[in-house]
């Protein structure tokens with residue numbers, strides 16, 4: 001009896017790892033309401049398909065945003081997004097995790113819009129203990145306004161991985177041994193927003209938002225969260241080894257994932273703070289790991 005229970009218990013925590021693939025499991029369709037609430041300008045959020053899809057609307061008066069109900073310490077967080085189509089120059093659509101205190105941790109996806117038929121830029125960043133300046137920028141290998149694509153973050157004690165669909169586009173390894181702070185003890189909420197940032201976003205602020213093209217609309221669905229909810233029991237979340245994302249195969253990328261990451265580096269990366277000696281004269285310590293890619 002006891003052993004049967006133990007097996008069930010272990011099975012519960014280890015279940016997704018039996019697939020033996022280092023990619024996080026596929027999200028299922030989760031309605032907005034279950035995990036998220038509007039943060040601001042809630043009249044600019046439109047619910048469609050019974051709340052399984054939402055649209056954020058930006059017009060001259062305001063943008064809008066939403067956030068997760070819970071705070072999480074480690075896990076896998078994903079969202080499917082279809083970005084503002086057409087002339088989206090000046091707009092920024094973001095999907096990020098952030099802790100709430102002053103020396104905060106943050107994991108960012110920011111999509112910088114562009115003029116019609118000009119490429120979006122996906123900028124990522126990582127803040128730890130309030131320190132950021134870790135921007136990387138890529139072009140995508142598809143038009144992110146045509147169809148839904150999934151954007152996700154895998155976060156455990158060993159690494160933070162940014163995925164676009166099944167492709168890891170960035171890894172931030174735990175480099176505590178190199179004296180770099182890693183997000184490990186501050187629960188984060190998940191946020192998304194759409195706003196006007198034409199002071200900096202498109203070609204460094206040269207391209208202004210064309211309000212004649214408003215409203216600007218970004219669409220979302222599949223509000224999957226598989227994290228340890230810290231508001232429920234933070235100590236349990238900090239305990240290592242029990243959840244699927246703690247398991248061996250999620251502690252590092254596998255061979256295929258490294259190959260994909262290198263492909264992104266070679267073909268789509270347009271900026272990497274690790275290589276920007278003009279802006280950051282001394283190479284940040286964690287960049288030593290970046291070179292392994």
Ligand SMILES: *[C@@H]1O[C@H](CO)[C@@H](O)[C@H](O)[C@H]1NC(C)=O
Nearest residue numbers: 112113114118119121202203
């Ligand atoms: C917008 O398009 C221009 C011209 O192709 C390009 O230089 C720029 O990187 C694109 N993206 C943004 C966000 O500026």
